[in-house]
Amino acid sequence: MNLKLKIWRQANASVRGKFENYVVRDITPDMSFLEMLDVLNEDLLSRGEIPVAFDHDCREGICGSCGFLINGVAHGGQKGTTVCQLAMRFFKDGDSLTLEPWRAQSFPLVRDLAVNRSAFDRIIQSGGYISAPTGGAPDANTILVPKEIADSAFDAAACIGCGACVAACPNSSAMLFTAAKVHQLNLLPQGQPQRDQRSLSMIVAMEEEGFGGCTNHRECEAVCPKDIPIQFIGQMNRELTRALRHGERKFAHVTRDAEPAEVKR
Amino acid sequence: MLDARIPSGPIEDKWDTRRFEMKLVNPANRRKHSIIIVGAGLAGAAAAATLGQQGYHVQCFSFHDTPRRAHSIAAQGGINAAKNYRNDGDSVYRLFYDTVKGGDFRSREANVFRLAQLSVNIIDQCVAQGVPFAREYGGLLDTRSFGGVQVQRTFYARGQTGQQLLLGAYQALEEQIAAGTVQMHTRRDVLDIVVADGRARGIITRNLITGEIESYAADVVVLATGGYSNVFFLSTNAMASNCTAIWRAHRRGALFANPCFTQIHPTCIPVSSEHQSKLTLMSESLRNDGRVWVPVKQGDTRAPNQIPESERDYYLERRYPSFGNLVPRDVASRAAKEACDSGHGVGPGGQGVYLDFADALRRMGRGAVVEKYGNLFDIYERITGEDAYQAPMRIYPAPHYTMGGLWVDYDLMTTIPGLFAGGEANYSDHGANRLGASALMQGLADGYFVLPATVPNYIGSTKLEPVDTNHPAFAAAKSEVAESTNRMISMHGKRTPDSIHKQVGRLMWDECGMSRSAERLKKALGTLPELKREFWSNLALAGTAGEFNQSLEKAARVADFLELAELMCIDALDRNESCGAHFRVESQTPDGEALRDDEHFSYVSAWQWTEAGQPPVLHKEPLTFEHVHLAQRSYK
Ligand code: SF4
Ligand code: FES
DSSP states (O other), X not given: OOEEEEEEEOSSTTSOOEEEEEEEOOOOXXXXXXXXXXXXXXXXXXXXOOOOOOOOSXXXXXXXXXXXXXXXXXXTSOTTOOGGGOBGGGSOTTOEEEEEOOOOTTSOEEETTEEOOHHHHHHHHTTOSOOOOTTOOOOGGGSOOOHHHHHHHHHHHTOOOOOHHHHHOTTXXXXXXXXXHHHHHHHSGGGGGGHHHHHHHHHHHHHHTTOBXXXXXXXXXXXXXXXXXXXXXXXXXXXXXXXXXXXXXOGGGOOTTSOOOOOOO | OOOXXXXXXXXXXXXXXXXXXXXXXXXXXXXXXXXXXXXXXXXXXXXXXXXXXXXXXXXXXXXXXXXXXXXXXXXXXXXXXXXXXXXXXXXXXXXXXXXXXXXXXXXXXXHHHHHHHHHHHHHHHHHHHTOOOOBOTTSOBOEEOOTTOSSOOEEOSTTOHHHHHHHHHHHHHHHHHHHTXXXXXXXXXXXXXXXXXXXXXXXXXXXXXXXXXXXXXXXXXXXXXXXXXXXXXXXXSOXXXXXXXXXXXXXXTOOEEOTTOEEEEEEEOOOOOTTOOOXXXXXXXXXXXXXXXXXXXXTOOSOGXXXXXXXXXXXXXXXXXXXXXXXXHHHHHHHHHHHHHTTOOOSGGGOOEEEEXXXXXXXXXXXXXXXXXXXXXXXXXXXXXXXXXXXXXXXXXXXEEEOOEEXXXXXXXXXSTTEEEOGGXXXXXXXXXXXXXXXXXXXXXXXXIIHHHHHHHHHHHSOOOXXXXXXXXXXXXXXXXXXXXXHHHTOOXXXXXXXXXXXXXXXXXHHSSSSBOHHHHHHHHHHHHHXXXXXXXXXXXXXXXXXXXXXXXXXXXXXXXXXHHHHHHXXXXXOOSOBTTBOBTTSBOTTSOBOOOHHHHOEEEEEXXXXXXXXXXXXXXXXXXXXXXXXXXXXX
């Protein structure tokens, strides 16, 4: 099949970008969307033109590198699928596709379809972990985790940090991403000691990074390639209430050096 | 001359002995010592986090935009540990035994024993971090059996074990970054290792955003940069996985061990188009419940459901009655290739065999199959458009893991003092064939436990002269990197990096893939220099070196793959025996099984770079087996 592509081209964050039009021919249904872009890029390069930049690596939907908007939809619109896993059989001969990078103030543009998502790392740095320095762990089976708890923690831990949720949200909110991590760690027995502090710190970090709040558009859930459910956001709000209720500490004073939170079950 | 510096004493005590011999560094002094870690996968992230916790000044480098993307994330099946939670006869000794035997007696006993010992601590560590392993209803950890062994020692997190373990290490790393002990440098390609006054003292990087060539100095350099399966172009590795850092280290004097030991994974989705960019693995845990077969009749084009039982050849069950579908990877891959080469293959081009779940669906019910393998069936459907609940999957072997890598001693130090290698980047513990669920184990053993003990020992026991990036070795390395980068970008030729990469990949797959012969290896060795000339005279790139330029990144990787490919063929030619994943057609039993030659080849091949165009020099580390009795592997 042949397709018309309209792709956002911008050499870096400090120059203006614009859409360019391309045509790709002889695309087969078995190819992945990124393989279709490979064909375009090989063609551009052999003509001495600069290929379209996009992040990608595993091409199996697990590393979270890939992602851009196709006709306004993050990852292209197949449910539970990253753009690297999207097969061309999802499209028809003659389709016109517009490709744009994630648009969010907290994700500055790198080039063309590639953006900088390091804000997610800083949210994790603020509390998205369980402190367990290497070497001090007790035997693994001394910590019992009921299967339902383990399964639910896993559902949240499946997030790949792609940023589609932010790109799809009218408020550029990172609630789904943050809530997934809060849910996983706050649910597990190992996560209890740092539970309140984690909820507070991560929510503060999210705001400091410039992500917006959640006003229930549910766009994040619709595009999330790992089907992270929006219920986790409600849960995070309850975690916040709980932390504030227990809160001896104020937001601004949440630092890593604070004394460990009390253990609550 | 090649001394692995294995501690003396009984094998059970060697690691304790070594740890007791080690020189410690006073906590107050640790901050003054800097450690560079290249790579942030399981080995790199775990080592960076742990050394950061100990108080060292750690600088960690990754070409990704965030350390959470490292390719360890794609491992599906699980991680082995000798916990014996199942009470099914497992032990540290059995895991050690299985790994030495599975590696076809081409690994070092002392290292493997330590790996088996540490496996137990890894699971404890990961659970403490909140890794959501699969659980039983009573809340205890669940385990399953995995390719090549008969005990259930594999811990897993659905089909995403690598992801969950990596995120655990990533989170520990991010905690240290926040604490200020680790400095993270993302979007950096490491393009050279700096050796000053005989010791590894730093690296040269390219900032992928700005194109700037940068220098970093430290007391120690650790490479945890993964494997080199992408030399084949099509592999299960992520697109950017590369050999550049270890190859540059090799060119600076680190010996490269067993480069021809490359594992071909038996259960991948077959190639479907010429534009295919990578191959997708289907976890071999599928072989626990799926049955592998091909039609008895050659060239049978009937739909699988139309072929009656009596006309199917369940060739693994037939040839290996005691292990059946669970034979080790090398055996399963070769058997699939033989089935296809003899005209029994299925699907496009006859390059595939069936992996059938019909019996499992009947026996376990659909619900249980979904629970265990659901995400793998989904991946299969997304890629092929076929529903594996209705008809069998088609699978074919694909390059997956490289047992070869930088030669390291017992402490994981290469032959360059101060340069360590961990995880898949070292040659290490898997011999000629890695067992399933052992890569995650080794990456984390190296990262959480071995390197955090041996790297400080090196610091504590070595008089390190102050060296910073003003040392002339930095300027020299930097200008070499800049020169080769400029040469690539200004060639304005006709061949894209991908087109040359595909060509070398095809050549390696045909001549140095699942089976190898002296004749064909020599042929490949004749062609590779031509390809290298083509690359260095006719490369097509666009844009400049001073910007985000993904084709330039690719080109630099292909340049190193081209050189490594030659070394792989030289090594494969030298090793005129079949062992593990390395199958020389000249060395097989009458019934076509791999035939080892212990009398002549019971050694690790460690190759020394001489200079461009000159043959490398072979050093041998003899292997002796005191605990696992040398025997021809048999899975019959
Ligand atoms: S929550 Fe979903 S969309 Fe958001 S980063 Fe995670 S996987 Fe991507
Ligand atoms: S490239 Fe890894 S998720 Fe798409």
